[in-house]
Amino acid sequence: MTVYLVRRLIQALFVVLAMSIIVFVGIYGIGDPVEILISPDADQIERERAVAALGLDLPLWEQYLVFLGNALQGDLGRSFVFNEPALKLILQRMPATMELAFGAMFLSIIIGLPLGLYAGLRPDSPVSKGIMAGSILGFSLPTFWVGLMLIMVFAVQLGWLPSTGRGETCSIGGFVGLTSCSDGLQWSFLTIDGLRHMAMPALNLALFKISLVIRLTRAGVRETMLMDYVKFARAKGLSPARVTFVHVFKNILIPVVTVVGLELGSTIAFSVVTESIFAWPGMGKLIIDSINVLDRPVIVAYLMIIVLLFITINLIVDLTYSMLDPRVRLETKGT
């Protein structure tokens, strides 16, 4: 187990290093940030000053080494646009994205699993067919369109929910009454107004995942129901509920956990569309804004964090496997 973990961590280190080089060179190739950031009427002297101020007058390899040197000390650079540490900017926006991603994951599980289970247990009922047809829609409708339709129906037409933005927030300390609401990390899910603002973007983000979970669960259930051990369990006279929720359910969870885990990573990393439609001030919006102005430190720092995130999630997924299915032994995995 320890050997396995250490090996994974070393692998991760190399991935991060390779990633930083790719990102750095890639952004360097796109264009000159100063051309984009500078006021159009700045004269040549001002342009040269800006280039030097942002450290862009050095050759690429030197810029990279400076970055690497700082990164090793925990400094991922300062945003050109905000003049604040890139890491701080990202961490500031992280709660917004995290709660949206977890909200979406929560929805996908509490909606997807029961529906999938039902569709798997009664594959021929009209309700199941309806569920499966609905899941096709969930797969195929483009996120931005669904987002706009949600706004149109629930905000513009019915006026039930606010159209955009994050609404009121509170810190956990504030929620339990220890500090004031504005101190510490801000969360929307702690206030009614925040939840109202969160509902539509979270649902929009969850739609694809709900469909995914439904289909995975249904396929798993149908496959498992035919297994010998299920037949034996039944023959033994176990109640249908016990057969379903203990014997079947546990065995179909492996693919669901894998997919939900990986999806969580990509939701956190790439919730760009939903965040920009709902003006949700999360990391996705930050990264897309940063790419538009070639804010290199933020882009690099963001991708570094995302790489770390994926590595962590994959690790957790692997560990969860071994808990769900004792036959999966971690020691044998790396060989």
Add this chain to the structure above:
Amino acid sequence: MKRIHQRQAAAASVFATALVLGAAPALAQTATIAVGAPVTSIDPHYHQLSPNNAVADIIFDRLVNNDPQSRNIPGLATEWRAVEPTVWEFKLRPNVRFHNGNAFTAEDVAFTLARLPNVPNSPSSFAAYARTMTRVEIVDPLTIRFHTPQPYPLLPLDMTNVRIVDKETAEGATTEDFNSLRAAMGTGPYRAVAHRNGDRIEFERWDGYWGERAPFQRVNYRMVTNDAARTAALLAGDVDLIDQVPTSDLARLRQDQRVRVAEQVGLRLIFLGLDHLRPANENSPFVTDNDGRPLGRNPLADVRVRRALSMAVDRRAIVERVMEGAAVPANQFLPEGVFGHVGDLQAIPYDPDGARRLLAEAGYPQGFRITLNGPNDRYINDSRIVQAIGQMWTRIGVRTAVEAQPWTTFVGRAGRSEYSAFLIGWGSNPDGSHPLRNILATVNRDRGWGASNRGRYSNPQVDAMLLESLSELNEPRRGELIVGAMRIAMQDVAVVPIHIQTNIWATRRGFEYTASVDEGTLAQRLRPAPR
């Protein structure tokens, strides 16, 4: 018009089904504004960027303010004049207080000017406005003098770009201190009370304001970058004012009783830059003969070819069809009524036959091939304008390929003069010297000229008149020089002007916004509509 942009189509459907709209506000105590461009910093001297400047103009004042027509009006200075050819004297407004209660004096002005070049890491600083001065002299607490090496007529205009900060709080303050609002003490009509980076800024009325009292107790300034979402937020009644109204929603919004649209012709010209860098006997990078072989010469060096390309553009069609009326056809940089507008310049006729004749006269009866480059994410409908012009040029025999790219990749290549013809825009200051100096003057590092002259146009006559105008304190004479230089450059087709954009805001019923020549969205220009 079959292929409407998806985003716009979605916005259109949002609009079409919007049946319910919030009623007019009973008590206009709080107003919510949604702006389309993200504000990146509250520090008024960190980054020269229109959205940042707009927010700075809510919190801070300048010595010389702009009215919605971008005319200079007294701000923190009540009057100004050149007491000597090289000395400007500004009389400061008495009894002005910063948001923290500190009195405003000449010390604050001197401190602000000293801070301009010293903001660390600034990607686009305001240093140029301080660089023109050799000395700042405080005569008394309410009189300040600026000494310049040569007579400098543009100093009051420069002062419209310098937001005055409180010396006591801003001394040693970093950009982060401004962003956290600790140092964001201005004298403006609203003070900032909350700032959530990339999300919103909240303002509260500053009751000690020296000018007209701001109409709202609180203003919520939100950033909603998605066009369709911004329109939807207005229709849902979540916000009271939006800017950058998408042109595809415009026609219907104009007719809607529940929404009021405020429009004003702005100062941003969309134009085509042409390759003046390569001489007549060299190849231009994106020009070939009709078989795709190098031409051996640069046709764009011939004024007849340039004029033909300009005459081939049907500006009215572009304005009406592509821009949905949100622009006016242009024959020069500045619209009527702005200092430097050439009144006697003829509108450029749409004349494809005449253009063909001119091409033949220039030795291209069969035309040639060219690639027209442009951005696809920078200006309103930019890539569609490029496509339209490509077709119009092809109609006169100049077979045009079109290439639209993201601004990030486009602008660098345009800056290195890698293109033969390209679409770009320019937002002018309300003074003809601004586009002349930056776009039409010969590139010259020492003078700081032609920094955005990406076509490398060069005309000694234009340069000479510009040079003279830059030290001419007599305004009528300066006007003559600027207009003269602009006329020469436009007759020489230094660039091909297409149109000047209209700035558009939309408010809910019950609110009224004063549209302005500049593109900034200012909270103080929003007020309850008179009943």
